[in-house]
Amino acid sequence: MKYCSQCSHPVSVRVPEGDNRERYVCDNCGSIHYQNPRIIAGCLPVHGDRVLLCKRAIEPRYGYWTLPAGFMENGESTETAALRETREEAQAEVVLRKLYTVTSILHVNQVQMIYLADLPEEKFGISEETLETRLFREDEIPWDELAFTTIGNALRYYFADRAKAEPSFPLRHLEIEPGYAELLLQT
Amino acid sequence: MKYCSQCSHPVSVRVPEGDNRERYVCDNCGSIHYQNPRIIAGCLPVHGDRVLLCKRAIEPRYGYWTLPAGFMENGESTETAALRETREEAQAEVVLRKLYTVTSILHVNQVQMIYLADLPEEKFGISEETLETRLFREDEIPWDELAFTTIGNALRYYFADRAKAEPSFPLRHLEIEPGYAELLLQT
Ligand SMILES: [Zn+2]
Ligand SMILES: [Zn+2]
Incomplete structure (x- = not known):
């Protein structure tokens, strides 16, 4: 400024x-x-035993896989923003289940809020921001080709929570310090 | 602009x-x-069977009671912001327990995040933003003199959750639509 x-x-x-x-x-x-910090809202869409990821068509991290997420806009709730981003980036209509991760990303002044969501139908697509959208089983997740640390965290927590004898999905409250810049969500 | x-x-x-x-x-x-929307972070500090409220020394809602809360700053996490606001407005050192309410306040483009917190010692004070700070039992809460709808919501949820046979404090996810403007947190 x-x-x-x-x-x-x-x-x-x-x-x-x-x-x-x-x-x-x-x-x-x-x-x-x-x-002031800005909010990134997004979803972790689940369909049966698979989760929906998007391959980024934009920088940063072009060609890497991510969850549908983006900047919350004025006039929206966090839920509305998460649904809109999922619609825009993955052409998917989901049902939000619960707020699952809240991550303060200090050096880029962002707070990322990811919702667990159900994808009722196997319907999704690509967009200007997404080269490819597909469902992954846990053993298919491209761990080395994820766009951001925060996405890997959310996915790891999800599969761990789901594997528990009595699955439960408590809110995960995270903080990412400077030094991880290259791996973080910036768009 | x-x-x-x-x-x-x-x-x-x-x-x-x-x-x-x-x-x-x-x-x-x-x-x-x-x-983009801005984040308001704050605390609901609990000491035994009482909660800590601050009487506002600033507009809007001068003279009304509120929880310590304010705008998250760049370079902070949401937790750090909640602790700082509690220190600045109530001169109190608290221990955060859990994220308790997340409220999207649509017409002012704010997301308010209130943490349940323990106030270990009966130590608190006033500030440039606070005329008076004190602990209230449930039957002492000045319900008609609360500054904002969101503060009343958080307090009502807290006392209801505490009164349950097995107290638990699930995250409350709320949305406030236009029309409540006069009651909302704007500083
Ligand atoms: Zn210019
Ligand atoms: Zn000027």
Whole structure:
């Protein structure tokens, strides 16, 4: 940020009165331009003993496999965002079951929220963001070709939870620190 | 948003190529200025049979009672943000127990995440944002003087969950639609 989006004056970086953090501040109109983390919402769609993955048609991680997920938009709930992303990226209509992973990805200022979801019908497709969409059994998951650490985490938790004598899917609360940049969800 | 924060050129509102939503777009430098929901993180601090509330020293809802909560900052996890807000607003050090409510507040583009937390010591205080901080038993909660719908929801769920024969505190996933504007968390 170089200029004030309200008045076009150059902004400066300083701690506003009553605050304790540096912000982009406009000394002309007084606007303070806060910057805050963004939410990535998505699904882990399950159909029988298989899960649905999408092969990315966009950078970063072009050609790698991921779960349908993307930035939550203004005016949406987190659930609506997860359903929309699944529709857009995988052409799939799912039923949300529960919030399953919440991951703070510190160095990119994102919070990723993945829902467990049922895919009732074997219907899905590709999109501008997706080269290929398909269902994988656990032994078919392309572990070395997953796009992001967070996706591998969600899948590992899912298969472990499902394998328990009495399957249960508790919320997983995770944090990813700087240093994993190359593996993380950035679009 | 009136001007591009990268080059100071006036922005226009249109659907960028490959997108399906209107965005603020700069026709000079090509920047697309996305706007996304923000996260409010906070705590429901419990000490024995009492919970900690703060009386707001700021608008909106000056003088009304709330849970310690505020905007998550860049570089934080959701947990770190909840702990920091509790420290800043209530001068209290708590131990997070679990994520308890996730509420999408559609018309203000916020997602509120409240953690159940233990307040080990009876130590807390006031701040620039808080006129008074105190512990309340269930029968003492000032239900008519709560700042926001979301705070009343979290407290009602908590006392109901605690009263169960076998207390358990499942994640509550909520959505608040337009029309409740006057009651909602906006700072
Ligand atoms: Zn300005
Ligand atoms: Zn520009």
